[in-house]
Amino acid sequence: MSDAPADRADADSAARNAEGDGFFERYTTRALVAGVTVAVVVTLLLAGLLFPDSLAGTLADALTSRNTLAAALRLSVPIAFAALGGIFAEKSGVINIGLEGLLIISAFSAIYVADVTGGVWIGFAGGVVASTLLAALFAVVTIGFRADQIIAGLAVWLIALGLAPFASQVIYSSPNTPTVATTGTITVPVLADLPFFGALFSASPSVYLLFAAVFGSWYVFERTAFGRWIRASGENPKALDTAGVSVTHVRYAAVLISGVLAGMGGAALSLDLGQFTGNGPTMVNGKGFIAIVAYLFGNYNPVGAFLSTMLFAGLDAVQTVLQLQGIGIPRQLIRITPFVVVILVLALVGRTRLPEAAGENYETED
Amino acid sequence: MASAVHLDGITKRFPGVVANDDVDLEVERGTVHALLGENGAGKTTLMNVLYGLYEPTSGEVRLDGEPRAFGSPRDAIDAGIGMIHQHFMLVDPMTVTENITLGNEPRKWGGIAVDRAGSREAVVDLADRYGFDVDPDARIEDVSVGEQQRVEILKALYRGADTLILDEPTAVLTPQEVDELFEVLDELTAQGKTIIFITHKLGEAMRAADEISVLRDGRKVGAVDADATTQEELAELMVGREVLLDVDHGTAETGEVVASVSDVVVEDDRGVRAVDGVSFDVRGGEVFGIAGVDGNGQSELVEAVTGLQTPDAGEIRFRGEDVTTASRRQRIDDGMAYVPEDRQERGLVMEFGLVENGLLGSQHGPELASNGRIDWSKTRGHAEAIIDEYDVRPPDADADAESLSGGNQQKFIVGREFERDPELVVASHPTRGVDVGSIEFIHERLLELRKQGVAILLVSSKLEEVQGLSDRLAVVYEGEFIDVVDPDETTEEELGLLMAGERPGEDDGDGGEPEATGGGDADGTERETPTDLTDAADGERA
């Protein structure tokens, strides 16, 4: 028994190796996409260095611009928060397709509460509360009354899509709210002056909140018992139930957390601009749906979801920067690139492995 | 000393049925007790009472002499009872350690984080103590079924179980894994654990148990000492009458080759060869049987023949044509009938009524539809004829398939497929979960078809069924045909050895036709293979 620790160390490294093999087997398509992205970026940068006056040069400039990173981060915030929320719900076995609705309701509520109280962060909290309440309704409907999750999620989206502009119209006589104070910027001295990466150190507080949330979510799933219960609840709820943990409680908790996270995203979105605009698809404009794709592509991993969000947001940010430089690619077409990318990625990656029991209602035995 | 487990006069009623009728069961500490009975005899219900899933209508549960009332499995677990379900309660993408500790994770940092090193250590210690061979870091989805079962047992032990209930533990195991399981059970009882073992396999009950209780129709009909009984005695207790089905099928007048399978290979999702180079012919007017323990490639082979899976190599010919890649619909149109293994997934649309189910497979055919238009009145007549002729109860063509009992569902499927006027019938476990009367009826129909010159491919894990009905019998083991024999010239013992993967050696006098293919590594364990008279690796689903 004296050499047991050594054995264990061996076993440990063997396990790690096995995991590594599995990683490459499992994520080949993802690795491919990531690789292609990196290769394209590097090529562009090189080409830009060599021929600074060409289109490649301009693109390279756009890519390395501090503004691009700043814009990408800002665009990422609502999507990544919603994606984190989506991960919690779906890993627990509840597909939350209503993230878009949670973003809408929190975006409006944050402005409304900030307007009434005058406090930006009180408004932020108000947005989170509103989103959590709507998520609670969704939880009761899907977990308590075993409604079809997709249809109920759709209903959540449509309710918010109607309710937020309705409330805005009632209160402000317009689907758009007046402007309130914004969340402002936190700047780290010196570091903020770095080229490119300086954007990381001069950003809205919500960007830092996002970093914390990504790490926090990762920690919950990888290191805590609750994270394991969420996984078990989505993969084999009966196993969790027979192990003496209530599947219902775990799922309620997970859906509520998804409401909190999406609420932070929505509040950050509107408070960043200081206004809610509620015309047509509202200012949220599909971000909740992109969030779903982001976490699917990130394979339910919080960090992966964040990185894929950055990929989509980066695309959008480069587009904005190019716009400012007057490059003649029609705006409407660039707008749809993330959606096209999503379709292409889905066509390549195909089926993402959903948690085994996602979408199914669970009935306890007794 | 009081018994470890004492069920005293347990009666459990459900609306309309008495699942357990005044059952007494006493199990001594440190012994293995087998609970034997046919599907639906009330074994699982009785154990669910013990496990706290059901409350008994009357009667009492006593542990070590003390009366206990369990409101939920949680109470039972706390009282030291663990249950290993037929379908494992494991989370596939999580590791062995994570699964064993699920719900009771050792914590650190004030309960925030899981103590991962501590968890692993606890699992390794536990496995060492009982001499279990498990890899604590492997993911469940990557380990064998046998290892998954050991993980389930460890999970119960981790929660402090003294008494383990195993529900049909051998249904999913290979013969070697069964041996390993029985060794594990020996080790557990040696360390003072009490085991209750639910089964319908006589041989296994006799091998593994110290004592055997037999249930029939919810009543306990006998308790015997495993060393002092015979299979015949147990079989009669179980069924209540002589069980050996003596089918006189006469001699076959075989015709043309109807279906021909050559060198077919089918890989499963993981790229493992589930069917590994199998070849055989089925002629008109003969029953070609395939025997073997479940999970040795039978399902994949049948799906390849019927067009639900495309083989990875080899050729399948039907009525002289190459149909290897032909669609399922084309095979149906060409006269291939198929009684599928899984009637509720495949064979019936559970939400549809019988009228619509009678149409399944014929919706494009000339009989019930023309030019893409369904003739509902003919279809109704067709369904009513099946119901009438195959004695499907209740005789209501509008009843939803899901409202029928399993046996009646099966009779309807059999009727629909046999009435297709087929050239070939592929029947996969055609009598699984069906009552005795219906079994005989289905067998008679099958032999009638044979008399009419239809080719029949019969797959079953019931030895007496394939042996009794087949004209030629192939034994499949790990995706290969071990041998093709004349069932009338082969004893059950010989078949049992073949099913365990033992190839016919020098003592090859059983008239087997030298058609068996492939030459893999037969496992050479010398042991008594159970010959299960009523082996129906059952189709119960939780």
Place this chain on the structure above:
Amino acid sequence: MSVTDRARSALSRLVDASATERILISTAALVLSILIGAVLVLVAGRMTTCTAGEAVYYFGTGFCYDPVVVFDRLFLGALGDPLSGGWSPNGQFAVTLRETTLLLFTGLSVALAFRAGIFNIGTQGQMVVGALATALGVLWASSLVSGVVGTVVLIPFGLLVGAVFGGLYGAVPGLLKAYADANEVITTIMLNFIATGVALYLVSGIFKDPESAANQTVPLPEFAQFPALLFGGRQDFSIVALGFGLLAVAALYYALEHTAFGYDVRTSGVQPEAAEYGGVDAKRTVVASLTLSGALGGIAGAMYVMMVLGTFQTGIPAYGFDGITVSILAGNNPLGVGVAALLFGVLKSGTTVVQFATDVPPQLVGVLRGLIILFVAMPEFFRLLARGLPGTGSRPEAVATDGGTAGDGRGETDE
């Protein structure tokens, strides 16, 4: 099949418990949504300001908005006020029928896909594509014919173009699902955004009407639009189009219930493994049903162009999403779609009446739409209500006796 047989089977379908239950649940969902909507109106009425004279009083409290007025306008207003005399088919009633016509097609589009087990959220995008294709196609063809002949030729032509392009656009998620295993919910949502974006690009660029400030194509000539029979005063509704819609309801019902294709679709929808066993080509069925579903969406777009606007303009109203509500409310039954489309036609048309007659924001109807879907999605809730107080109900399923559920694998040897 004889007439009596037919009648008997129709009757048996009618008394089918699950069908009755479905109708009850849909009705209950509707009523409950309206009640919640009324509360919402009251609450909103407390949050806005008005003079004491404008306020209405319930339970001793003053409210700025009166739900009774709102729902009176919503429903009776949509029907052109049949109770107050002076009813004319040319009024709001025609608008209601117009909306109903469009919703019939989008509702059928969603329903067909649903029956095949596919959630087509992309009807909106398919409608946009169909509408744009129709506008451009008919515009091109209208230079070749004119007059009554033009109408007779161009309307079927326009519908065909809309169907073909909507169908092709619907085939995309179908192919992606069948051959790349891509989730159709995600792809169709994405394709909606893409359709809107590309249409905006085209119509604000090369196909833009230079005469107009809006992003729209050159208007179609008068003869290339649906004729305004019976409803002479209206330019934006044609009884002919409604006729097409009702025909589509009947056709889809027939196709689903009486053809082999419909049987394949329904079987794949409820139990794909059994469908495969029964010789149904799963991939082909997925592609075919999404293509047909897209074609129905495309026809809705064609109708919108040739009947309502007379041109393609960006910002097509969300008929596609309303189609989802219509279909869900109808239990995905084509005949039910007929009723649900009329109901939603009333709601949509009533929205404008509410907007004119009251100060209540018209987005209220959007909220109602969401609520209706939510309630229809939770039949369990109504079963509990029907059974009495929540929590007292027992489990509806028969209890399993031997490890299986009732009726599951139990032969006669069972206890």
